[in-house]
Amino acid sequence: MQGQSQGISEENQNSNEYNGNGEDGFDQKERKKRRSKNDLDGRSFKCKHCEKTYLSEIALNNHVKNKHSHLVEIVSRGRGRPRKLNQGNENLSNGTSNDFRFKVFFESGFRIKSETEFNLIEAAKENFDNIFNKYKEKLFKDLESPSSYPLINPPQPEGTNTTCDFALWKYLEFCKEKTNREYFDFLFKFIVLFRECINQKKGARYTIEQTADPIPDMCNDFVAEFMEAHDYFGLDVQELIEAIQHCCNWLWENHYTSSRLTLVNS
Numbered sequence: 001m002q003g004q005s006q007g008i009s010e011e012n013q014n015s016n017e018y019n020g021n022g023e024d025g026f027d028q029k030e031r032k033k034r035r036s037k038n039d040l041d042g043r044s045f046k047c048k049h050c051e052k053t054y055l056s057e058i059a060l061n062n063h064v065k066n067k068h069s070h071l072v073e074i075v076s077r078g079r080g081r082p083r084k085l086n087q088g089n090e091n092l093s094n095g096t097s098n099d100f101r102f103k104v105f106f107e108s109g110f111r112i113k114s115e116t117e118f119n120l121i122e123a124a125k126e127n128f129d130n131i132f133n134k135y136k137e138k139l140f141k142d143l144e145s146p147s148s149y150p151l152i153n154p155p156q157p158e159g160t161n162t163t164c165d166f167a168l169w170k171y172l173e174f175c176k177e178k179t180n181r182e183y184f185d186f187l188f189k190f191i192v193l194f195r196e197c198i199n200q201k202k203g204a205r206y207t208i209e210q211t212a213d214p215i216p217d218m219c220n221d222f223v224a225e226f227m228e229a230h231d232y233f234g235l236d237v238q239e240l241i242e243a244i245q246h247c248c249n250w251l252w253e254n255h256y257t258s259s260r261l262t263l264v265n266s
Helices: 010-015 057-067 098-103 120-139 164-176 181-202 215-229 237-253
Strands: 077-079 259-261
Touching (some): 098 237, 120 181, 164 181, 215 237
Antiparallel strands (some): 077 259
16 A cells, blocks of 8 residues: 555646647647546546545555555565664664664553553453443444453464464563553553454454464554544554554564564655
8 A cells, every 4th residue: 555656646647648739630629628526437446445536546546645644654565574674774754763663662651561560361351341331232242241252361272373362362461561551451452443353354253263464464454444434443543553563563573474564654
């Protein structure tokens, strides 16, 4: 989803087709008319995030970049182990390398670990009780009781392929040791919603039975379709994107996925 902004607009594209001096064999009156935005004929490039359609892929990419800019920074898929970064050469817009950014993720004010300890399973159950009661009709119609939610403390899978639920739970275990209870509650809600999005897209038991390998590929759909459609379930969208990036990078670093999420600077 890396929009390229080098193309000209549709209107300029059509209005510049003839030079207007008769050299192309056409009279001034016979110039091709500028297309109306309401003319849908030939607009085969449809935005997956809204209802707008375009005549060219360039125009569509420009629209995504300008109107859905919060998605541009999420996913570009890569395979295998990453190449080593040249020291100081591969930077974000703020001058901080991606690796360093994730390393210090929990060192900013509202994410910093507090001296007050909390129990992981108890915190997860308390959080899910609240989420279940609030969104039962929207997300959990097939779940009889919040006490049977499969994500919380799932068993170690047999064999070498760990399940998606197990990988997400290990991420929450990691975060519990790094942050405070309030931010853990934010991350837990994000993980629950991400899990439900995955199962809606790939099948009701996907996260229980399958691996976490395709998770980075689902980030844009999660934000653009699942979260936007429900007003982000009360979560701050910018912090949500930061959490998505951190989670996917952690899954990659810990070999739960072979897809590395690449940040796109626009």
